[in-house]
Amino acid sequence: MKKVAPTAVSAVLPSVPHRAARPYLPQRPDFKLDLAGRHARGNFWRLAFMLATIGTIVFLATLVLTIVDDAFGYVVMVNEVDPASLARDGVRLEDQSAEQLRLTLEEQLSPRRARALERESPLAERPAADLHELVLVELVKPNIAATYGLIESIFERGRIVAESQTAFPGSVLSFRSWINWRFMSTSQTARPLTTGVLTAFTGTLLTILITIVVAFPLGIAAAVWLEEYAVDNRLNRFIQLNIYNLAGVPSIIYGMLGLAVFVRGLEPITSGALFGAGSGGDVANGRTILSAGLTLALLILPVIIINGQEALRAIPGSLRHSSLAVGATKWQTVWSHLLPASLDRILTGTVLAVSRAIGETAPLVVIGASTFLTQDPTGIFSKFTTLPMQIYQWTSRPQPEFRHIAAAAILVLLGLMLSLNAFAIITRNKLRKNRRSA
Numbered sequence: 098m099k100k101v102a103p104t105a106v107s108a109v110l111p112s113v114p115h116r117a118a119r120p121y122l123p124q125r126p127d128f129k130l131d132l133a134g135r136h137a138r139g140n141f142w143r144l145a146f147m148l149a150t151i152g153t154i155v156f157l158a159t160l161v162l163t164i165v166d167d168a169f170g171y172v173v174m175v176n177e178v179d180p181a182s183l184a185r186d187g188v189r190l191e192d193q194s195a196e197q198l199r200l201t202l203e204e205q206l207s208p209r210r211a212r213a214l215e216r217e218s219p220l221a222e223r224p225a226a227d228l229h230e231l232v233l234v235e236l237v238k239p240n241i242a243a244t245y246g247l248i249e250s251i252f253e254r255g256r257i258v259a260e261s262q263t264a265f266p267g268s269v270l271s272f273r274s275w276i277n278w279r280f281m282s283t284s285q286t287a288r289p290l291t292t293g294v295l296t297a298f299t300g301t302l303l304t305i306l307i308t309i310v311v312a313f314p315l316g317i318a319a320a321v322w323l324e325e326y327a328v329d330n331r332l333n334r335f336i337q338l339n340i341y342n343l344a345g346v347p348s349i350i351y352g353m354l355g356l357a358v359f360v361r362g363l364e365p366i367t368s369g370a371l372f373g374a375g376s377g378g379d380v381a382n383g384r385t386i387l388s389a390g391l392t393l394a395l396l397i398l399p400v401i402i403i404n405g406q407e408a409l410r411a412i413p414g415s416l417r418h419s420s421l422a423v424g425a426t427k428w429q430t431v432w433s434h435l436l437p438a439s440l441d442r443i444l445t446g447t448v449l450a451v452s453r454a455i456g457e458t459a460p461l462v463v464i465g466a467s468t469f470l471t472q473d474p475t476g477i478f479s480k481f482t483t484l485p486m487q488i489y490q491w492t493s494r495p496q497p498e499f500r501h502i503a504a505a506a507i508l509v510l511l512g513l514m515l516s517l518n519a520f521a522i523i524t525r526n527k528l529r530k531n532r533r534s535a
Contacts, residue, residue: 164511167504169247171254172273173261177238190232198228205236234291241290241498242268276505285471285487289498294506296473297487300386300466301455301513303474304483307390308454312398313447317436319398320405325431344399352460355392360384360464367391369478384465387477392460397450404446408439441525448521452514458485484510 180190183205185197193201199220203211214220214235220228233239242265245257250272261270283293323340327333364383365371412435420430436443461483468490470482484506491503 164504164507166246166248167501168275168508170250170273170501171245171257171261172241172271173243173265174239174269174271175242175265175267176269177240178236180233180237183232183236190229190237193225193229195223195225195228198225198232199223201232202228202235210235239269239290244497244501275501276508280502280505281509284473285469285482287469289496289502292502294484294487294509296470297482297484297506298509298513300470300474300481301483301510303386303477304389304393304481305451305455307387307477308393308397309447309451311391311394312401312450315394316398316401316447317405317443319402320409321431321436323402324406324409325427325435340399340402344403347459348396348457349459349463351392351396352463354395355388355460356463356465359388359391367478369476372478382465384480385478386474386481388464389461389466389481389483390477392464393454393457396457396460397454400450400453401447404450405439405443408442408446409435411442412438437528441528444521444525444528448517451517455510455514455517456485458483458489461486484513 183190183201185193185201188197202214202220206214211220214231220231223231243261245253250257258270261268280293281298282295283291284296285294286292323333323337327336359367360383367383367385367388369385369387416434416438417430420434421427425433466486467480467482468486470480472480474481488503488506488510491499491506494500
């Protein structure tokens with residue numbers, strides 16, 4: 098190879114000044130270096146973002162602290178009947194056996210109430226702990242005289258004790274957790290001491306299950322068609338524009354749509370009459386769990402479609418081209434490569450959409466969700482209530498004890514939403530790990 102002299106190279110290439118000696122900067126009249134000003138503006142916005150983040154955390158912590166404060170605390174109880182008067186054969190109520198408690202209930206209860214309890218579960222088959230609880234609820238009938246929050250109970254215990262002894266002589270002061278197993282496993286009642294969220298919790302789970310089963314496959318299928326198969330024409334652009342618009346429609350509009358289509362238009366299906374369900378008078382006018390689930394599915398469907406499109410759009414085009422280059426069909430490329438690669442992003446967006454659906458009340462109010470329902474749902478054709486509806490009903494009551502059970506229900510709802518988010522995060526991490534190791 099013929100060598101070129103350095104002088105020849107320098108003659109061909111223009112001379113480039115050394116960067117350390119003369120840094121290359123745009124030589125435009127409107128260019129201003131102003132490094133100090135740019136750094137000052139950058140520090141200002143960094144501080145603004147940090148303060149916004151801290152403020153958000155403070156607001157969320159205050160909200161959670163307020164809810165927890167209402168869910169625990171001291172309660173002053175006043176009994177309508179003195180427990181000492183229910184002693185049997187010289188044995189105190191607290192020390193009585195199951196047989197003695199059963200005899201006390203049979204003697205003191207009205208025949209109608211005794212038959213109702215027998216239908217729920219025979220008294221002879223119940224353990225002593227359950228019978229003792231029944232005696233307290235049905236015969237002793239404790240009433241709430243005063244309630245206190247958790248912070249007040251911790252830091253002002255002396256004042257609370259003195260106040261309960263002075264204002265309520267003969268009362269019983271006890272620390273109460275408003276969220277407990279009894280609260281989770283009991284249906285709704287009119288008394289705050291005996292009510293529970295089992296009916297609302299079951300209705301929420303069944304409603305969200307229908308929502309996911311309907312909205313997830315339809316949303317992903319629509320996203321795949323719009324992103325991978327649809328051609329760029331006026332019709333498809335019109336469809337895409339309306340999907341974006343539907344994502345911002347107020348939820349109560351979806352409630353009106355569900356009322357017209359599912360509750361009234363498809364009443365034979367949603368009420369279960371077409372399938373012979375609900376013949377016992379449990380269902381009326383299609384206001385069922387199935388109607389609620391389908392309405393919420395319509396509510397989150399545009400969000401799932403948009404999220405699915407964004408997830409597919411984030412996949413590099415080289416993955417599509419390499420799959421098609423080795424002879425795979427369009428569907429094989431979508432099913433075997435694009436969907437597995439984007440499933441983690443799709444799951445994240447779906448969980449966010451489902452979390453929104455869990456907290457919705459406006460569409461359910463329009464459909465006809467019950468605010469007071471004592472009968473647990475037995476299927477998708479049953480009447481229903483949900484945790485947000487139950488919380489709304491309790492917070493509208495003037496008695497302070499209903500505020501405490503509403504806070505306990507909020508903790509149950511938050512626990513359900515966090516469980517769904519945790520499931521999505523764990524699944525997403527496993528999918529990413531499997532994809533990296535493949």
